[in-house]
Amino acid sequence: MKKNIVAHPGIIKRIEDNKVEIAIMVTSGCASCEIKGACSVSDVEEKSVMVTVDDANRYSINQPITIEMQQSLGTWAVLLGYVFPFLVLFTGLIIFINIGIDQGIAGLLSLLLLLPYYLSLYFLKNYLGTRFYYNIRP
Numbered sequence: 001m002k003k004n005i006v007a008h009p010g011i012i013k014r015i016e017d018n019k020v021e022i023a024i025m026v027t028s029g030c031a032s033c034e035i036k037g038a039c040s041v042s043d044v045e046e047k048s049v050m051v052t053v054d055d056a057n058r059y060s061i062n063q064p065i066t067i068e069m070q071q072s073l074g075t076w077a078v079l080l081g082y083v084f085p086f087l088v089l090f091t092g093l094i095i096f097i098n099i100g101i102d103q104g105i106a107g108l109l110s111l112l113l114l115l116p117y118y119l120s121l122y123f124l125k126n127y128l129g130t131r132f133y134y135n136i137r138p
Contacts, residue, residue: 007068013048015056020136022049022067051134059138068135077132080121088117 014021024047049067053059092113096106121128 004071005068006071006074007066010049010065010067012059012061012063012065015059015061018052018054018056020051020053020056020059022051022065022136023047024049024067049134051136052129053136059136063138066137068137069133073132080128085114085117088113 008024008026010022010024012020013023026045026047051067059065089110092110093106096109097103101109
């Protein structure tokens, strides 16, 4: 397997039209620990991913598959979901405080700056959906 590809095993949960819903078991580092039974920190969670495919007839429900994504796309997802909103919030907070607004109000206004950011992501979801793509292997 290539270094720049991230792959996870999954199971097909639903098929509709040309979209396949895949359940992926996401585990934290603690979940693979040998003494996880003695600790309450271990975390295993099921995530669901909807993937557009060319021919949905090739797949069946409960079929085990491997879902792959380029690592660089995961980096962009982290940037869009966490880093850029933090920068908007932090920059807004600094600007509002420097122009003399009370700290509490500056904090609330900075939080309100996230609203246009996430709305723009929402309106760009179709475009972003074409940029972030998954590959499925049976």
